[in-house]
Amino acid sequence: MQIPAPFDYVRATTVENALELLARYGPDSRVVAGGHSLLPMMKLRLSRPEWLIDINDLYELDFILRDGNKLRVGALTRHTTLLESEEVAGLFPIVRDAERVIADPVVRNRGTIGGSLCQADPAEDLSTVCGVLGAEAVIRGPGGERILSMSEFHRGPYETAVGHDELLCELRFGIRPRSGSAYEKVERRVGDWAVGAAGAAVTLAADGTVDDAAVGLTALGLDHPLAGAAAVLRGRHPDEELFAEAGRLAAEACDPVADQRGPVDYKRHLADELTQRVLRRACARAAQMQEG
Amino acid sequence: MTVIHDRQSNPAAGDEDRPIGYGRIQRKEDPRFVRGKGHYLDDIVLPGMLHGAILRAPVAHARLVSIDTTNALAHPKVVAVITGKDLLGLKLAWAPTLSADVQAVLVTDKVRFQGQEVAFVVAEDRYAARDALELIDVEYDVLPPLVDARKALDADAPVIRDEIEGRTDNRIFDWEMGDKAETDAVFAAADVVVSQEVVYPRVHPAPMETCGAVADFDAVNGKLTLYETTQAPHAHRTLFAIVAGIPEHKIRIVSPDIGGGFGNKVGIYPGYILAVVGSIVSGRPVKWVEDRSENLMSTSFARDYIMQGEIAATRDGKILALRTHVLADHGAFNATAQPTKNPAGFFSIFTGSYDLAAAHCSVTGVYTNKAPGGVAYACSFRVTEAVYLVERMVDILARKLDMDPAELRLKNFIKPEQFPYANKTGWVYDSGNYEAAMRLSMQLAGYEDLRREQAEKRERGELMGIGVSFFTEVVGAGPRKHFDIVGLGMADGAELRVHPTGKAVVRISVQSQGQGHETTFAQIVAEELGIPPEDIEVVHGDTDQTPFGLGTYGSRSTPVSGGAVALVARKVREKAKLIAGAMLETRPEDLEWEKGRWFVKGDPSVGKTMAEIAMGAHGTIALPEGVDGNLDAEVTYDPPNLTFPFGAYICVVDIDPGTGEVKVRRFIAVDDCGTRINPMIIEGQVHGGLTDGVGMALMEIIEFDEDGNCLAGSFMDYLIPTAMEVPDWETGFTVTPSPHHPIGAKGIGESATVGSPPAIVNAVVDALAPFGVTHMDMPCTPARVWAAMQGRARPPI
């Protein structure tokens, strides 16, 4: 049994209440959602909050809702819910691709999208997913609500725009026609964090050329979707040559570090290989959606 | 080949359909495990029990400057803090290991590996004990660590064991086996010689339950009751008597349900000793249970062999000789659990299943700044390393000769008529029919079709590999005259009592960690006496309740203890014959046995069942001269030889050429463990071992950085396989009984762990043949496989 440092615990009843508690207990307090990132760190005593504010009773943050041309997802939505949602899979197949390879069923039953994005682990998959889908993050704090783009929200490894006294409440995804997306991850074993992963979202023009595209990488040292990907891909027909070019771009742009999962050259190779694979699949899916 | 068909049994059927003796029956222990009613070490709660926690060294090599325990002692719930200095006073700072070395219980002079035990806190609860660790101030003077075993013998290497008088280097032992001159001569004259460095990296047994102890020293009567996660309770009792000076009759070791051992729970860890010291000092029971990181970082690892292999053959594929030199990393203390005369365990079985003209091996053991241990993880005392080496070398030779690896093996097997077969390094293989097992495996796999499929896939650039391995295990140590652990001969006892109503209890000296002893040992008695297995209680794991013996590891339970149980049952059967004679007023010579009953020759209707005889033994009839009034017996079994199980494994892998990910698509395992007691349990043991093999071949490794930091201190870093990484196992069997074992059985516990890694690695290397790859070391992670595809395969250490 691994034993965390002593802490106190309180259950929030509403978003308002959670914000009050955060204000009351100050910077030594922490929100706990699924607990699957925070608790392991506490057990290793790498994280030592004095207060845990449990937000698992905030059912108001656990929803998936179609709202016009947006899909709204509450921050407390569990991985399992996202994995199993047909609506999400239909609109954004990248989410199911990613959720299938995030951790294992036990972790997915508790872990939340909000916790994942706020943890911002460099090998965390949903930041890439939300990044390439161009999601918006809805944050509430003492000063009210703010809506940030993913590039504003996600600042890099373990760093987001969420202030200590704020709560991430919701993610919003724009629904676009003729779109497809995909995610692929290389892991050493099921349930392991990524050696490397890539995600892509593509929108095709009526003539079948690329209208918009985004490529993101996980665990490969690229904090935000690949700059310039859209510029290179736009207006061109999706073909092997184009995918190869995008793969090369990704490999050049990434900045992986060597660790037990692999050396830099391999990870750079993965950036290339996986970018090609996800673009290929995302374009095929977009084309299918166009036909369908 | 004798193929006996399993006696099938339908668990839903009535008693009459269930085998009385050998056959497929459900495990007696499972109802408690599946209902969560097992009783593991951490379930033990004694009145007034305190809790211990160990402060561990954060660095790999450092001089201990000072320890200040003032703040920890000031914690309101802390009862005691024990340091190395305290233990020096008690003469307990150093404890003997199972390999004629000593190991620090708590650091007194120098830290020698990261995670080493520095101080022990005893507190009112577990949380307080853990919190108080942070209140101990330790000052270290950090020294350069020795991490790379290849540099251990360099002149400028730091000397790790400088506390030993006169020690100036890190060499533990040099050991060799076989005739060097003869081997060199064969090599010199051979048509073909191939050599390869083959590395078996450091891995960990990682049992589901970590190690722990509850010590309860009764100061009034001087008796120590020690509950421990141990695979060898009796050996531990003797060692505790020697180490702690407590008289042996005042020590009771209890090993409750154990959540896996795999060799991890053979030795005596500092934590066990500290729990005892804590109980003596506090006058209260003390529980210590390590956490997962402590288990992975400080307890017995396995393997860590760097092997230089060479194989010599004729041009047409007759294997002539093998030779190897091994550099063995034993960590900071030589604490491997192995028979005294075998510093490299049974590695000298590296000649494998082949009829060779010559063989020679030498092993150099060295100290490094890493956790001690060595022989663990279901390895049959280093047979794992030996089999991996020879099976890789044979595959490399097959490639060199452009021969099919299965064909090459078939051409070189020891033939059935050569058994008992004396190999070139001193082993006498008891029995075998290797070709039959190999052919069955190939047939189950559809070997020819697989090769055809592979050829087609290669045309399309797809990477499919077929790996073959054939292993001979050597288990059941062993004859007392050859095998002992710290002077204790490796025999095992058994006691059997048949109660008046014909129900029985058998007490054994080995201890189950999941092998199903409570079922199989009851089945052995059932087969011999005809008493149904459910009427036979198997008692194990408590030194006050069981006869002396050396315990469960190295697949020795069935070969040694199983022999004892069969013999004790036969002794009871013979005694029953005498009593039946008295009851029937017949001469015993005129009685005949059928399972469960003695009857009068020629008149089967006149006889006595075991239950009737048991009642007779305890009743009022006049017993024959020299027969006392019970139906009990005891034996200690000293096996005449070890047993040599074997098997033929075939593995099929697919590799993603873009990412290097390996998928084990199929795995065919044909095992021969002699007589099969419970085929379901055998299959379970094989499934588990094969899964272990996938782990070692594809993902497991305990790595260290250049400062000696252990990089595998959690299950996030030390990967073990899940159901997702393993295929649907395809098992088959042949039966070649052991000629010397009382029931012809051999061991099965470790066969699959020994045999599967080479099959998987051979398959991976086979898949990579289009890239010119002839060897890659484990673990075959995506990154390492990809590197091999780029022609940059590197050893992991």
Ligand SMILES: Cc1cc2nc3c(=O)[nH]c(=O)nc-3n(C[C@H](O)[C@H](O)[C@H](O)COP(=O)(O)OP(=O)(O)OC[C@H]3O[C@@H](n4cnc5c(N)ncnc54)[C@H](O)[C@@H]3O)c2cc1C
């Ligand atoms: C064995 C294992 C394997 C895993 N593998 C993967 C993997 O492959 N890929 C992957 O992406 N993830 C993986 N994870 C992480 C998993 O997805 C976690 O669930 C997730 O990272 C965190 O979500 P959580 O709800 O558990 O967050 P928590 O652990 O509860 O919280 C994480 C952090 O976010 C903060 N936080 C949580 N919710 C909010 C909120 N609404 N507003 C503001 N701050 C908040 C917390 O204060 C904390 O700092 C793995 C985890 C485990 C244990």
